[in-house]
Amino acid sequence: MQLDRVTAEIRPRSDWEAVDLGFAMVRRSFWRCIAVWWLALGVPMALAGCLLWQYPLVFLVVFWWCKPVGSRMVLFEISRRLFGEEPGWRAIWREIPRAWVRRFFYRLLWARFSPWLPVTMAVEDLEGLRGKLYQQRCGQVVRRGEGVVMWLYLISDIAAAWLGLGILGLLMMLIPEGQASAWQLAVESWDPEVPWDLPEIITRTVVGCVIVGMSLTDAFVTGGGFGVYINNRTWIEGWDVELAFRRMAQRLGKGAVLVISLFMVCQFARAEEVRMPHEVIQEVKADEAFKVHTVTDKVPKNSSGSGLPVEWVGTLMQLFAICAVVLLVGGIGWVIWKNRHLFLMGSRGGKEPLPAPKARVVLGMEVAADSLPVDVPSAAWALWRQGRHQEALGLLYRGAISRVIESGGVEIQESDTEGDCLRRVEKVGAAVHPGYFRGITGAWSQLAYAGVSPRDEQVEALCREWPFGEGRGG
C-alpha cells in the first residue's frame, strides 16, 4: 500500500460520506467492476443454471449464496484502483480461483449471514489476517460505521429484488406490442387465485432480472463497505495527516533538514538551560493534590442490587430451554404415534399391503353390509309378495354383491357395471357361486333395463337357493 499514490481524496468523513466515497469508487470503474463480478460468477453459475433449469428459485438461492465471490472480485478491483494500480486481465484471471477457495468454509458457510460482511471482507482479503488476529481487527474496524454497514447489508438484498422488478418493468415497457406472444400466453395462463403457481417462463425471467439487479447492487454495496473500511483506517491511523506531512516534507526538501536541525538544537539547548522538565514534574507531583487516596467500600454480596437479577434470567433461560426440549421430544413422539401405521407396516416387511377399502356403493346402490337386512332372501321374498318387484330384486342383487365383497373378497369397485361385477365374480371362482350370481344378474338386468319382470317361481327359486349363508329362507 502506497499512500501517496492514492487516487481518492483521503479525509476523515462521516459514516454516510464514507459510503458515498465507496459508491463513487465503484462508479469510477463501474464497467470493470461488473465485468469482474460476472467473470468470477459467470461460468460456475451458468453450469449451475443448466443443472437447475427446472428449479429457477433454487438457482436464485444458490446464486445469492455464492455472491461474496463476486464481491471479492469487486473489492480486488476497487482497492487496487484506489492505490493507483490497474490490475490487468491476467491478474484478475489469476485472482478468480483464489476468490472461490479463500477461506471457503468460513466466508461461504459460517459467516455467510454476517451483517458486517461488506467491511470484514476487506480485513480478510486485503490485510490477509486469519484467526484471532482477524477477529480482533474486525472488532476494531466495525467500531466506526457499524450501523451504516448493517444498513447496507440489510438493504442490499431488498434493493436487488427491487431493482430486479425495475428491470423487469423496463423490459416489459420496451417489448413492442404484439411481439411477446410467448410472454403474453404465459401471463394469460397465470391464475390470480393461485398467485404462487407462476408459469415457468415468468419465474425464469424474474429470476434473471433479480440476478442482474443483484450484480448491480452487490458492486455498490461492496464499494460502500470498502469506503467505510477506508474511512475507519483514516480515522484510526491518521492517513490524511500522514499525507499532509509527506507533502510538507516534499516541499521543504532535504536542504531544509540541516538548517532546521541546527535551529532545533539551539532551541532545545536553550529550553533545557532554563529548566529541566523532569524537575518541574517532580515539583508538581509533590503537591498534595497528587496524593493517591484509597477508600475501600464493602458491598454485601447477597444484596439484590438495582440491576437485572442475572441469576433469575439464567434460571428462566434454562427453564425455557427445558420447555423447548420437552416440547420438541413430545412433538416428535406425537408425530410418531400419529404415523405408527407406517412403522407397523415396516415391521411386517411391507409384504402385506393394507387391504383396499371396500366399495360401499355400486351402481348407485348401497352395498355396505350394515345397510342390508340380516336375512336378505326372506326380506326380498316378502317385498316380492307385496308386489314391489323392483325393490325386491334390487335388494336381492344388492345383497349378493355385498356378500361377494364381504365374504368372498371380490374386489368390486364403485365404478363397475353389472357386467364388470359378473366378470370379477367369475374370475374369483366357485367359492362365490358364480352360477347363482349370473342368474340373479340376469334377472335384475331384465327387470331394471328391459322392464321384463321374471316369473314368481324364478324369484322364489333365487331366494331359496341363496348360497351366501345367513338365513336360507323362502
Add this chain to the structure above:
Amino acid sequence: MSAHEKLDTLQAVELAEGIEIRLRMAGPMLRAGAYSLDLLIRSTALTVGGVIVSFAGIAIGERVAGGVMLLAWFLLDWLYPVVFEAGKRGATPGKRILGLRVVQATGSPITFGQAVVRNFLRFIDGMPFFTYGFGLTSCLATRRFQRLGDLAAGTVVIYDRVVSPQARVPPPPLTAVPLPVGLTADELRGLALFRERAGLWSEGRRAEIADQAAVLSGATGEVGVNRLMAMAHWIQEKRRER
C-alpha cells in the same frame, strides 16, 4: 496522478468573491431513507385526515368527502416536497431528520421554481413503475449524486449537519516550540490535526506519522512526536494571542 483527478465526496464551489466553499454531497442511501421517512409522514397525515374527513362525511355527504380526500392526496403528493424544499430550511421533514438539505449547485438556497422542477420530475425519476430505477441510476452515475430532477433544476442534496469528530485531545505539551520555517495553510492545518487526533492513534502509529515530518521536527520517534506537538501548541498559542 494530479490532485485534480482525485475522487472525492466534496465538491468545491468557487464563489464570486474568490472564496472556495466545499459542499458535502449526499449519496443515494441516506436520501432513500429520507424519502421513506417522508412517505411515512405523508401516509400518516393522509390516514389521520381520512379518518377525520370520513367522520365529516356524515355531515357533508360521502361523495364530497371522497372528493376532498382525493384532492388532499393529490396536493400532498405533489406539493409537500415543493413547499418544504422551497422554504427556509430547504428540506422536507424526512431530510431534516437525517440532516440533509437541498441547495443550488452553487451552494445558495434553492428557488421556488427549482423546487417545482426538481420535484415534478420525480415522476420521471420514479420510472419504471415507481421503482425509482431511473433516479437511482442517474444518482449513481453522476459525480454529484444528482437524480434527473436535480440535473434539470441544477440542484444538489448535501449533508447539512456537520458531525464533530469526537477526538480525544491529548494533554497539552509543557513546552511551546516556535516554527523554524514558514508553513502554508495546508501544512498548518496538518499540524493542528496531528495534535487533535493523536489521541486516537496508537503510540507506534503516532511516531510513524511524526517521522514523515522529521524534516520539520528534526527528530524521529517519540522526540519527533513531542516536538511536533510543541509546535502545534505554539501555533495555537500564537493564534490565541492575536
